[in-house]
Amino acid sequence: MSVKRILTIAGMAVSGLVLIVLAFTTWYTVDEGEQVVIITFGKADETVTESGLKFKLPWPVQKVEKLSKETFSTRFGYNQDEDGNLISYDKETKMITGDEYIVVADLVVQWKITEPVKYLFNAEDPRELLHDATAASIRSIIGSSPIDDALTDGKAEIEAETRDLLGTLIDTYDIGISVQGVKLQDVELPNEEVRSAFTAVTDARETKSTKINQAKKYENQKKNEATGERDAILSGAQGDKTSRIEQAHGDVAVFNKLYEEYRNNQDITRERLILETLEQVLPGAKIYIMNDGEGTVKYLPIQPPQQAAPQAPAQDGQEEGGENNGQ
Structure with a gap:
Protein backbone atom coordinates (compact mmCIF):
# COMPACT_ATOMS: atom_id res chain seq x y z
CA MET A 1 0.00 0.00 0.00
CA SER A 2 1.41 3.33 -1.03
CA VAL A 3 2.01 6.22 1.30
CA LYS A 4 -0.46 8.31 -0.64
CA ARG A 5 -3.21 5.79 -0.08
CA ILE A 6 -2.39 5.59 3.63
CA LEU A 7 -2.59 9.35 3.93
CA THR A 8 -5.87 9.35 2.09
CA ILE A 9 -7.36 6.75 4.45
CA ALA A 10 -6.05 8.59 7.47
CA GLY A 11 -7.53 11.83 6.23
CA MET A 12 -10.87 10.20 5.69
CA ALA A 13 -10.75 8.72 9.19
CA VAL A 14 -9.93 12.08 10.72
CA SER A 15 -12.69 13.72 8.72
CA GLY A 16 -15.16 11.07 9.85
CA LEU A 17 -14.08 11.51 13.43
CA VAL A 18 -14.53 15.26 13.13
CA LEU A 19 -17.97 14.76 11.63
CA ILE A 20 -18.90 12.43 14.47
CA VAL A 21 -17.70 14.96 17.05
CA LEU A 22 -19.61 17.69 15.29
CA ALA A 23 -22.73 15.56 15.14
CA PHE A 24 -22.64 14.69 18.85
CA THR A 25 -21.56 18.09 20.18
CA THR A 26 -23.70 20.42 18.09
CA TRP A 27 -27.13 19.24 19.21
CA TYR A 28 -28.34 18.87 22.77
CA THR A 29 -31.66 18.37 24.55
CA VAL A 30 -33.18 20.16 27.54
CA ASP A 31 -35.66 18.20 29.69
CA GLU A 32 -38.62 19.72 31.54
CA GLY A 33 -36.81 19.60 34.87
CA GLU A 34 -33.52 21.01 33.57
CA GLN A 35 -31.91 24.36 32.86
CA VAL A 36 -28.77 24.75 30.74
CA VAL A 37 -25.89 27.23 30.77
CA ILE A 38 -24.04 27.55 27.43
CA ILE A 39 -20.34 28.21 27.93
CA THR A 40 -18.34 29.71 25.07
CA PHE A 41 -14.58 29.36 25.42
CA GLY A 42 -14.95 29.00 29.21
CA LYS A 43 -17.30 31.98 29.66
CA ALA A 44 -21.01 31.75 30.47
CA ASP A 45 -22.85 32.98 27.43
CA GLU A 46 -26.53 32.05 27.72
CA THR A 47 -29.03 30.30 30.00
CA VAL A 48 -31.66 28.06 28.43
CA THR A 49 -34.69 27.03 30.48
CA GLU A 50 -37.13 25.93 27.75
CA SER A 51 -37.23 22.21 27.07
CA GLY A 52 -36.60 20.68 23.63
CA LEU A 53 -33.88 19.96 21.09
CA LYS A 54 -31.36 22.81 20.91
CA PHE A 55 -28.40 23.79 18.69
CA LYS A 56 -25.00 25.15 19.70
CA LEU A 57 -21.52 25.51 18.27
CA PRO A 58 -19.49 22.31 18.41
CA TRP A 59 -17.00 21.47 21.06
CA PRO A 60 -14.51 22.90 21.96
CA VAL A 61 -16.11 26.23 21.01
CA GLN A 62 -19.18 25.79 23.15
CA LYS A 63 -20.26 23.34 25.78
CA VAL A 64 -23.33 23.05 28.05
CA GLU A 65 -23.73 22.65 31.82
CA LYS A 66 -27.05 21.12 32.81
CA LEU A 67 -28.56 21.95 36.20
CA SER A 68 -31.78 20.70 37.79
CA LYS A 69 -34.83 22.89 38.39
CA GLU A 70 -36.04 20.68 41.25
CA THR A 71 -36.08 21.58 44.92
CA ASN A 191 -28.32 12.53 77.14
CA GLU A 192 -30.88 10.53 79.08
CA GLU A 193 -30.02 11.97 82.49
CA VAL A 194 -30.48 15.53 81.32
CA ARG A 195 -33.68 14.57 79.48
CA SER A 196 -35.12 12.97 82.64
CA ALA A 197 -34.34 16.05 84.73
CA PHE A 198 -35.79 18.37 82.17
CA THR A 199 -38.91 16.20 81.87
CA ALA A 200 -39.40 16.44 85.64
CA VAL A 201 -39.09 20.22 85.47
CA THR A 202 -41.51 20.36 82.55
CA ASP A 203 -44.04 18.18 84.40
CA ALA A 204 -43.80 20.43 87.45
CA ARG A 205 -44.31 23.49 85.27
CA GLU A 206 -47.36 21.91 83.65
CA THR A 207 -48.77 21.01 87.09
CA LYS A 208 -48.24 24.61 88.16
CA SER A 209 -50.06 25.87 85.06
CA THR A 210 -52.93 23.44 85.72
CA LYS A 211 -53.29 24.62 89.32
CA ILE A 212 -53.21 28.25 88.23
CA ASN A 213 -55.90 27.60 85.63
CA GLN A 214 -58.06 25.81 88.19
CA ALA A 215 -57.64 28.68 90.66
CA LYS A 216 -58.60 31.20 87.97
CA LYS A 217 -61.63 29.10 87.08
CA TYR A 218 -62.70 29.02 90.75
CA GLU A 219 -62.10 32.77 91.03
CA ASN A 220 -64.21 33.48 87.95
CA GLN A 221 -66.97 31.20 89.24
CA LYS A 222 -67.11 33.00 92.59
CA LYS A 223 -66.99 36.37 90.89
CA ASN A 224 -69.90 35.38 88.67
CA GLU A 225 -71.89 34.14 91.66
CA ALA A 226 -71.18 37.34 93.59
CA THR A 227 -72.12 39.41 90.56
CA GLY A 228 -75.39 37.50 90.27
CA GLU A 229 -76.20 38.02 93.94
CA ARG A 230 -75.34 41.70 93.66
CA ASP A 231 -77.57 42.11 90.62
CA ALA A 232 -80.39 40.27 92.41
CA ILE A 233 -80.06 42.55 95.46
CA LEU A 234 -79.95 45.66 93.28
CA SER A 235 -82.95 44.45 91.32
CA GLY A 236 -84.89 43.74 94.53
CA ALA A 237 -83.94 47.12 95.95
CA GLN A 238 -85.00 48.84 92.76
CA GLY A 239 -88.34 47.01 92.86
CA ASP A 240 -88.83 47.92 96.53
CA LYS A 241 -87.96 51.52 95.74
CA THR A 242 -90.49 51.64 92.94
CA SER A 243 -93.13 50.00 95.15
CA ARG A 244 -92.56 52.47 97.97
CA ILE A 245 -92.69 55.41 95.58
CA GLU A 246 -95.97 54.19 94.11
CA GLN A 247 -97.34 53.57 97.61
CA ALA A 248 -96.30 57.08 98.64
CA HIS A 249 -98.05 58.49 95.58
CA GLY A 250 -101.17 56.55 96.55
CA ASP A 251 -100.97 57.78 100.16
CA VAL A 252 -100.62 61.35 98.94
CA ALA A 253 -103.66 60.93 96.71
CA VAL A 254 -105.68 59.51 99.63
CA PHE A 255 -104.52 62.29 101.92
CA ASN A 256 -105.42 64.94 99.34
CA LYS A 257 -108.87 63.41 98.96
CA LEU A 258 -109.38 63.30 102.74
CA TYR A 259 -108.18 66.85 103.01
CA GLU A 260 -110.78 67.99 100.49
CA GLU A 261 -113.49 66.14 102.47
CA TYR A 262 -112.19 67.67 105.67
CA ARG A 263 -112.39 71.16 104.23
CA ASN A 264 -115.99 70.57 103.16
CA ASN A 265 -117.17 68.93 106.40
CA GLN A 266 -114.64 69.07 109.21
CA ASP A 267 -116.70 67.51 112.06
CA ILE A 268 -117.88 64.44 110.20
CA THR A 269 -114.49 63.87 108.66
CA ARG A 270 -112.78 64.20 112.05
CA GLU A 271 -115.11 61.64 113.66
CA ARG A 272 -114.68 59.30 110.72
CA LEU A 273 -110.90 59.44 110.96
CA ILE A 274 -111.10 58.75 114.71
CA LEU A 275 -113.29 55.70 114.17
CA GLU A 276 -111.06 54.32 111.36
CA THR A 277 -107.99 54.83 113.54
CA LEU A 278 -109.62 52.97 116.44
CA GLU A 279 -110.48 50.09 114.12
CA GLN A 280 -106.84 49.85 113.03
CA VAL A 281 -105.42 50.15 116.57
CA LEU A 282 -107.91 47.74 118.21
CA PRO A 283 -108.76 45.19 115.53
CA GLY A 284 -111.53 42.74 116.59
CA ALA A 285 -112.43 44.64 119.79
CA LYS A 286 -116.01 45.64 120.63
CA ILE A 287 -116.09 49.40 121.05
CA TYR A 288 -119.08 51.37 122.28
CA ILE A 289 -119.46 55.12 122.30
CA MET A 290 -121.89 56.25 125.04
CA ASN A 291 -123.02 59.61 126.37
CA ASP A 292 -122.52 60.65 130.02
CA GLY A 293 -125.69 62.72 130.27
CA GLU A 294 -128.85 61.88 132.16
CA GLY A 295 -131.69 60.08 130.63
CA THR A 296 -131.61 57.22 128.16
CA VAL A 297 -128.21 55.77 127.51
CA LYS A 298 -127.36 55.80 123.81
CA TYR A 299 -124.41 53.91 122.36
CA LEU A 300 -122.97 53.25 118.96
CA PRO A 301 -121.36 49.81 118.42
CA ILE A 302 -118.19 50.01 116.40
CA GLN A 303 -118.18 46.50 115.02
CA PRO A 304 -119.46 44.65 112.01
CA PRO A 305 -123.02 43.34 112.41
CA GLN A 306 -123.20 39.77 113.67
CA GLN A 307 -124.77 37.21 111.45
CA ALA A 308 -127.75 35.34 112.80
CA ALA A 309 -126.97 31.86 114.06
CA PRO A 310 -128.24 29.14 111.74
CA GLN A 311 -131.45 27.41 112.96
CA ALA A 312 -130.99 23.88 114.24
CA PRO A 313 -132.72 21.23 112.10
CA ALA A 314 -135.91 19.61 113.49
CA GLN A 315 -135.67 16.26 115.27
CA ASP A 316 -137.05 13.15 113.61
CA GLY A 317 -140.71 12.65 114.39
CA GLN A 318 -141.20 16.20 115.69
CA GLU A 319 -143.58 18.31 113.69
CA GLU A 320 -143.77 22.01 113.48
CA GLY A 321 -147.32 22.06 114.79
CA GLY A 322 -146.36 20.12 117.91
CA GLU A 323 -143.76 22.70 118.79
CA ASN A 324 -146.31 25.47 118.52
CA ASN A 325 -148.66 23.60 120.81
CA GLY A 326 -145.98 23.23 123.44
CA GLN A 327 -145.25 26.94 123.66
Missing part, protein backbone atom coordinates in the same frame (compact mmCIF):
# COMPACT_ATOMS: atom_id res chain seq x y z
CA PHE A 72 -33.08 20.12 46.72
CA SER A 73 -32.97 19.00 50.35
CA THR A 74 -29.79 19.43 52.34
CA ARG A 75 -29.58 17.63 55.68
CA PHE A 76 -27.84 19.33 58.58
CA GLY A 77 -26.72 17.19 61.52
CA TYR A 78 -27.38 13.81 59.99
CA ASN A 79 -27.13 11.86 56.77
CA GLN A 80 -28.32 8.59 55.29
CA ASP A 81 -26.11 5.79 54.01
CA GLU A 82 -26.76 3.47 51.08
CA ASP A 83 -28.69 1.03 53.28
CA GLY A 84 -31.04 3.73 54.53
CA ASN A 85 -29.47 3.97 58.00
CA LEU A 86 -29.25 7.42 59.59
CA ILE A 87 -25.83 8.70 60.56
CA SER A 88 -25.82 11.56 63.09
CA TYR A 89 -23.07 14.12 63.60
CA ASP A 90 -23.28 15.12 67.28
CA LYS A 91 -20.41 17.59 67.13
CA GLU A 92 -22.22 19.46 64.41
CA THR A 93 -25.64 19.48 66.07
CA LYS A 94 -24.76 20.37 69.67
CA MET A 95 -25.50 24.00 70.45
CA ILE A 96 -26.25 26.26 73.43
CA THR A 97 -29.64 27.93 73.96
CA GLY A 98 -30.17 31.47 75.13
CA ASP A 99 -30.59 30.31 78.74
CA GLU A 100 -27.36 28.25 78.55
CA TYR A 101 -28.75 24.76 78.05
CA ILE A 102 -27.20 22.30 75.62
CA VAL A 103 -29.48 20.87 72.94
CA VAL A 104 -29.00 18.71 69.88
CA ALA A 105 -30.76 20.04 66.78
CA ASP A 106 -30.85 18.75 63.22
CA LEU A 107 -32.80 20.10 60.30
CA VAL A 108 -33.45 19.98 56.57
CA VAL A 109 -33.01 22.96 54.25
CA GLN A 110 -34.97 23.06 50.99
CA TRP A 111 -33.48 25.17 48.23
CA LYS A 112 -33.45 25.72 44.46
CA ILE A 113 -30.98 26.95 41.88
CA THR A 114 -32.49 30.21 40.66
CA GLU A 115 -29.47 31.73 38.88
CA PRO A 116 -27.43 28.99 37.19
CA VAL A 117 -24.54 31.21 36.09
CA LYS A 118 -23.90 32.46 39.64
CA TYR A 119 -24.26 28.93 40.97
CA LEU A 120 -21.56 27.72 38.59
CA PHE A 121 -19.07 30.56 38.83
CA ASN A 122 -19.55 32.61 42.05
CA ALA A 123 -18.53 29.84 44.45
CA GLU A 124 -16.25 26.84 44.20
CA ASP A 125 -18.67 24.64 46.17
CA PRO A 126 -22.12 26.22 46.66
CA ARG A 127 -23.44 23.22 48.61
CA GLU A 128 -20.64 23.45 51.15
CA LEU A 129 -21.23 27.17 51.47
CA LEU A 130 -24.95 26.52 52.04
CA HIS A 131 -24.12 23.97 54.73
CA ASP A 132 -21.87 26.43 56.58
CA ALA A 133 -24.45 29.20 56.33
CA THR A 134 -27.09 26.81 57.71
CA ALA A 135 -24.88 25.97 60.69
CA ALA A 136 -24.29 29.66 61.41
CA SER A 137 -28.01 30.50 61.13
CA ILE A 138 -29.38 27.73 63.33
CA ARG A 139 -26.73 28.30 66.01
CA SER A 140 -27.50 32.01 66.05
CA ILE A 141 -31.25 31.50 66.42
CA ILE A 142 -31.00 28.69 68.98
CA GLY A 143 -28.45 30.75 70.89
CA SER A 144 -30.97 33.56 71.32
CA SER A 145 -33.96 31.31 72.17
CA PRO A 146 -34.88 29.77 75.56
CA ILE A 147 -34.82 26.00 75.84
CA ASP A 148 -38.60 25.82 76.27
CA ASP A 149 -39.11 27.32 72.81
CA ALA A 150 -36.57 24.97 71.28
CA LEU A 151 -38.14 21.84 72.76
CA THR A 152 -41.85 22.66 72.76
CA ASP A 153 -44.07 25.17 71.05
CA GLY A 154 -41.43 27.59 69.76
CA LYS A 155 -40.13 25.41 66.94
CA ALA A 156 -42.20 27.08 64.24
CA GLU A 157 -40.84 30.50 65.18
CA ILE A 158 -37.28 29.14 65.27
CA GLU A 159 -37.74 27.65 61.80
CA ALA A 160 -39.06 30.94 60.42
CA GLU A 161 -36.24 32.99 61.95
CA THR A 162 -33.62 30.51 60.72
CA ARG A 163 -35.06 30.60 57.20
CA ASP A 164 -34.97 34.41 57.15
CA LEU A 165 -31.41 34.60 58.46
CA LEU A 166 -30.18 31.88 56.10
CA GLY A 167 -31.86 33.59 53.16
CA THR A 168 -30.13 36.84 54.06
CA LEU A 169 -26.73 35.12 54.20
CA ILE A 170 -27.25 33.34 50.89
CA ASP A 171 -28.28 36.60 49.25
CA THR A 172 -25.09 38.16 50.59
CA TYR A 173 -22.96 35.33 49.18
CA ASP A 174 -24.77 35.72 45.82
CA ILE A 175 -24.34 32.10 44.73
CA GLY A 176 -27.58 31.76 42.74
CA ILE A 177 -29.49 29.80 45.41
CA SER A 178 -32.93 30.55 46.83
CA VAL A 179 -33.88 29.07 50.24
CA GLN A 180 -37.41 27.64 50.09
CA GLY A 181 -37.81 26.42 53.66
CA VAL A 182 -36.23 25.17 56.87
CA LYS A 183 -37.66 22.23 58.79
CA LEU A 184 -36.43 21.17 62.22
CA GLN A 185 -36.30 17.38 62.30
CA ASP A 186 -35.48 16.91 65.95
CA VAL A 187 -34.49 19.03 68.94
CA GLU A 188 -33.62 17.18 72.13
CA LEU A 189 -31.35 17.16 75.13
CA PRO A 190 -27.94 15.52 74.75
